Amino acid sequence: MEIAVRELAETARNLRVPIHFAISDTKARYRRSALGPLWLTLGTAIGVAGLGFVWSELFKLEKSHVLPPLTIGLVTWQLIAGCLTEAPAVFYRQESLIKNQRIPTFSLSLQLVLRQVVNFAHNSIVILAIVAFYEPAGLLYLPLALLGAVLVALTLWGLAQAVGYLGARYRDIEPLVISFLPILFFLSPVLYTPQQIGARSSIILFNPAAYWISVIRDPLLGKIPPLSTYVWVALIAAAIWLIALQATQIGRRKLPYWI
Amino acid sequence: MAYIHFDAVTIDYPILNAGSMSLRKELVAISTGGKFLREPGAKVTVRALDSISFHIADGERVGITGHNGSGKTTLLRTMAGIFYPNVGTVTVDGRISTLFQLGAGMDPELTGYDNIIRMAILNGASFAEAERAIPDIESFTELGQFLSVPVRTYSAGMMTRLLFAVSTAIHPQILLIDEIIGAGDTSFQERARKRITAFMEQASIVVIASHSADLLSSFCRRRLRLEHGKLLEE
Numbered sequence: 001m002e003i004a005v006r007e008l009a010e011t012a013r014n015l016r017v018p019i020h021f022a023i024s025d026t027k028a029r030y031r032r033s034a035l036g037p038l039w040l041t042l043g044t045a046i047g048v049a050g051l052g053f054v055w056s057e058l059f060k061l062e063k064s065h066v067l068p069p070l071t072i073g074l075v076t077w078q079l080i081a082g083c084l085t086e087a088p089a090v091f092y093r094q095e096s097l098i099k100n101q102r103i104p105t106f107s108l109s110l111q112l113v114l115r116q117v118v119n120f121a122h123n124s125i126v127i128l129a130i131v132a133f134y135e136p137a138g139l140l141y142l143p144l145a146l147l148g149a150v151l152v153a154l155t156l157w158g159l160a161q162a163v164g165y166l167g168a169r170y171r172d173i174e175p176l177v178i179s180f181l182p183i184l185f186f187l188s189p190v191l192y193t194p195q196q197i198g199a200r201s202s203i204i205l206f207n208p209a210a211y212w213i214s215v216i217r218d219p220l221l222g223k224i225p226p227l228s229t230y231v232w233v234a235l236i237a238a239a240i241w242l243i244a245l246q247a248t249q250i251g252r253r254k255l256p257y258w259i
Numbered sequence: 260m261a262y263i264h265f266d267a268v269t270i271d272y273p274i275l276n277a278g279s280m281s282l283r284k285e286l287v288a289i290s291t292g293g294k295f296l297r298e299p300g301a302k303v304t305v306r307a308l309d310s311i312s313f314h315i316a317d318g319e320r321v322g323i324t325g326h327n328g329s330g331k332t333t334l335l336r337t338m339a340g341i342f343y344p345n346v347g348t349v350t351v352d353g354r355i356s357t358l359f360q361l362g363a364g365m366d367p368e369l370t371g372y373d374n375i376i377r378m379a380i381l382n383g384a385s386f387a388e389a390e391r392a393i394p395d396i397e398s399f400t401e402l403g404q405f406l407s408v409p410v411r412t413y414s415a416g417m418m419t420r421l422l423f424a425v426s427t428a429i430h431p432q433i434l435l436i437d438e439i440i441g442a443g444d445t446s447f448q449e450r451a452r453k454r455i456t457a458f459m460e461q462a463s464i465v466v467i468a469s470h471s472a473d474l475l476s477s478f479c480r481r482r483l484r485l486e487h488g489k490l491l492e493e
Contacts, residue, residue, distance in 0.1 A: 027373075096362075096363055253343035
């Protein structure tokens with residue numbers, strides 16, 4: 001684990017690099033638009049309004065029951081899906097950087113996750129508005145939801161690192177991940193809640209994304225997730241990080257030749 | 260005290276033949292030199308560096324010579340910590356800066372100033388150091404108001420001036436240079452030469468790979484000569 005640990009230490013020493021790059025990447029992306037990154041917020045608001053309307057009409061449900069879980073679910077899903085979509089290419093898209101500069105790969109995967117966290121932060125404005133309007137009591141548990149978001153982001157960092165190495169070695173990983181994302185979306189409690197399909201259903205029990213959504217969504221709906229959910233989140237994170245460290249240990253030496 | 264120490268360093272490039280996975284690039288690597296090794300299991304590797312040992316001490320100016328594909332670039336990149344040796348050890352003490360391919364970390368949508376900060380912190384500078392380097396970059400590039408507009412609007416010459424100025428703005432202890440790029444107009448080249456000389460004088464160790472005998476003899480007292488990945492010191 002020597003190389004992997006050294007990479008992590010180097011990343012921690014130069015944390016300003018991924019943080020600054022994540023923010024300035026986002027600035028660059030919206031440079032020439034009038035609203036800038038607020039387009040993220042507006043886009044989410046429009047999406048949620050449309051889906052919420054259709055959903056509540058279709059199933060004859062109260063908007064106050066549909067909108068809060070739907071909004072939080074969709075925004076959390078965007079965080080997860082955003083990381084997964086970009087993860088396979090996170091190293092090979094940075095070929096010129098990796099071949100010309102000594103840079104810890106953990107810094108590059110962290111930069112990717114932080115970029116998605118910046119998006120998530122913009123989208124959270126919609127969550128806060130919807131929750132304040134429909135479920136004001138949920139705001140009391142905001143710190144718990146933030147803790148959940150931090151746990152999920154840390155897990156996604158490890159995941160991006162592991163998938164990044166896999167994607168650098170095997171170029172089939174990127175289309176593979178992108179093909180499976182829609183299935184994962186429908187298997188995850190984004191458009192519905194676990195209660196609606198029975199919380200003990202296996203697609204909830206064996207889906208990591210269900211736990212990640214739960215630790216962010218439940219507190220804001222005024223429900224404290226059970227301890228077992230946090231145990232699962234921690235176990236999944238530990239497993240993913242072990243794989244990420246191992247992938248770095250094996251792959252780091254070979255990475256410049258793969259990309 | 261800065262130093263670079265190589266102890267029996269060997270680097271083998273694996274050649275991946277999964278479909279189109281940068282196969283063309285690998286073929287270029289083959290056709291320009293390097294020795295072939297065929298491992299059991301038919302995985303082809305090229306031995307780019309072959310059991311290389313040397314020590315570069317503080318204050319040395321070293322030139323690397325050799326034919327195309329003899330391993331000059333690989334050697335520099337191994338010194339920089341980009342390539343990891345398969346066998347042997349590399350020990351380096353000191354902050355390294357590289358002048359290889361300019362422009363890593365640049366984003367065309369951002370302004371010249373934004374890109375200065377990005378490239379400088381990527382080179383290991385703190386925010387304060389990056390800010391302090393700005394007046395010097397302003398006066399060297401003579402880009403004036405252009406530094407406030409996105410760099411996608413720059414001409415090739417303006418881009419070279421900016422990239423070169425940023426790469427040489429933060430003073431490293433160890434400076435590694437691969438074939439100084441001859442771009443821009445003649446007056447720029449003259450100023451670039453002056454700047455790089457000043458830059459090199461401030462570094463503790465400078466290693467340059469080049470074909471130009473003039474350049475090497477004016478800067479370097481010591482030569483490392485590479486042939487097919489083996490080291491022959493002059």
